[in-house]
Amino acid sequence: MRANYLFTSESVSEGHPDKVADQISDSIVDLFLSKDPEARVACETLTTTQLVVLAGEIRCKGVYENGAWAPGALDEIEATVRNVVKDIGYEQAGFHWKTFRFENNLHGQSAHIAQGVDASGNKDEGAGDQGIMFGFACDETPDLMPATLYYSHKILERMAADRHSGAAPFLEPDAKSQVTLRFENGKPVAATAIVVSTQHKPGYDTGANEAELKDYVKRVVADILPASLLSGDTEYHINPTGSFEIGGPDGDAGLTGRKIIVDTYGGAAPHGGGAFSGKDPTKVDRSAAYITRYLAKNIVAAGLATRCTIQLAYAIGVSKPLSLYVDTHGTGKVADDKLEDAIKSIDALGGLTPRGIRVHLGLNKPIYRRTAAYGHFGRKPDGDFFPWERTDLVEALKAAL
Numbered sequence: 507m508r509a510n511y512l513f514t515s516e517s518v519s520e521g522h523p524d525k526v527a528d529q530i531s532d533s534i535v536d537l538f539l540s541k542d543p544e545a546r547v548a549c550e551t552l553t554t555t556q557l558v559v560l561a562g563e564i565r566c567k568g569v570y571e572n573g574a575w576a577p578g579a580l581d582e583i584e585a586t587v588r589n590v591v592k593d594i595g596y597e598q599a600g601f602h603w604k605t606f607r608f609e610n611n612l613h614g615q616s617a618h619i620a621q622g623v624d625a626s627g628n629k630d631e632g633a634g635d636q637g638i639m640f641g642f643a644c645d646e647t648p649d650l651m652p653a654t655l656y657y658s659h660k661i662l663e664r665m666a667a668d669r670h671s672g673a674a675p676f677l678e679p680d681a682k683s684q685v686t687l688r689f690e691n692g693k694p695v696a697a698t699a700i701v702v703s704t705q706h707k708p709g710y711d712t713g714a715n716e717a718e719l720k721d722y723v724k725r726v727v728a729d730i731l732p733a734s735l736l737s738g739d740t741e742y743h744i745n746p747t748g749s750f751e752i753g754g755p756d757g758d759a760g761l762t763g764r765k766i767i768v769d770t771y772g773g774a775a776p777h778g779g780g781a782f783s784g785k786d787p788t789k790v791d792r793s794a795a796y797i798t799r800y801l802a803k804n805i806v807a808a809g810l811a812t813r814c815t816i817q818l819a820y821a822i823g824v825s826k827p828l829s830l831y832v833d834t835h836g837t838g839k840v841a842d843d844k845l846e847d848a849i850k851s852i853d854a855l856g857g858l859t860p861r862g863i864r865v866h867l868g869l870n871k872p873i874y875r876r877t878a879a880y881g882h883f884g885r886k887p888d889g890d891f892f893p894w895e896r897t898d899l900v901e902a903l904k905a906a907l
Contacts, residue, residue, distance in 0.1 A: 521679020
């Protein structure tokens with residue numbers, strides 16, 4: 507690892523068109539899991555000017571069985587989608603929660619996929635697909651996340667809260683942020699550049715209104731980033747293109763799963779390539795990414811390393827993971843292979859099978875819409891929500907070593 511460098515991560519707001527799509531897809535996952543904890547969902551969403559389209563495969567007792575929808579199910583799906591857009595705050599001519607055109611193209615899950623995933627006889631539930639998944643943690647922030655991504659998320663979260671509360675009435679839902687930090691001896695020491703592009707009300711691109719918006723953004727940044735990272739040398743690029751009135755799905759089409767680096771570690775760690783939103787927890791793209799974050803975070807929280815990457819790999823229809831890989835990047839207090847052995851020895855993890863992961867983390871619940879904006883990781887565990895952010899495996903890891 508280099509000791510001295512610049513590194514950058516970006517975030518996008520809940521009103522970004524891809525994040526609108528992610529939140530809709532995860533609201534559908536939550537809807538079906540609320541009806542049937544064993545529901546299978548793979549829901550993709552397309553958003554564009556005055557249009558939302560759902561596509562994908564489902565299986566859900568009492569909602570979609572034998573190729574038919576239960577009475578009222580289609581209306582409930584549409585109402586769920588419209589409520590997501592309403593909650594985000596889109597009431598614009600080019601995208602309005604009341605008036606956009608809606609298409610539902612969800613249909614039954616492939617029987618050939620289902621037979622590989624379902625438990626039968628002596629066969630445990632298999633993984634919903636093949637693939638590789640990565641988890642990561644580091645000690646750069648209190649939530650053990652890369653600092654560049656952590657602060658990028660927090661800036662947009664604050665702006666969204668101010669927009670919803672009315673404290674910043676000139677803001678509209680679509681926004682992006684980017685934070686560049688200088689690292690010395692592997693630790694962040696200065697913010698060299700801050701980029702924020704935010705959709706705004708008409709007239710906030712000139713004169714005193716523009717100055718008010720830019721001053722507001724700088725105040726948010728000053729509240730979020732530690733004062734030690736900011737100085738007169740920090741460059742600010744706030745709405746650098748000028749006007750940003752047309753935004754969200756009216757300004758650019760949105761698709762589920764296009765912000766996987768924003769969703770994970772901001773480029774500071776590898777990504778296996780699979781998106782999360784719209785997928786039920788039998789899909790290891792989602793559940794195994796959550797368990798690897800959980801393991802990496804607990805290793806760092808236990809003081810066993812200051813930086814940790816973990817990889818798991820699966821084959822579709824097979825329950826046992828094909829491989830487990832731990833890399834503490836030279837910061838480990840014990841050898842990486844010893845950490846691998848320790849993880850394998852903890853019975854509570856259920857052998858890291860898809861079923862074992864879901865049971866240990868309690869993933870068969872409607873907990874996913876909240877994950878679909880401002881990152882799946884580095885969030886505060888809250889009851890059933892974000893269980894992969896708990897650090898309750900620390901003592902078990904220490905005992906296993």
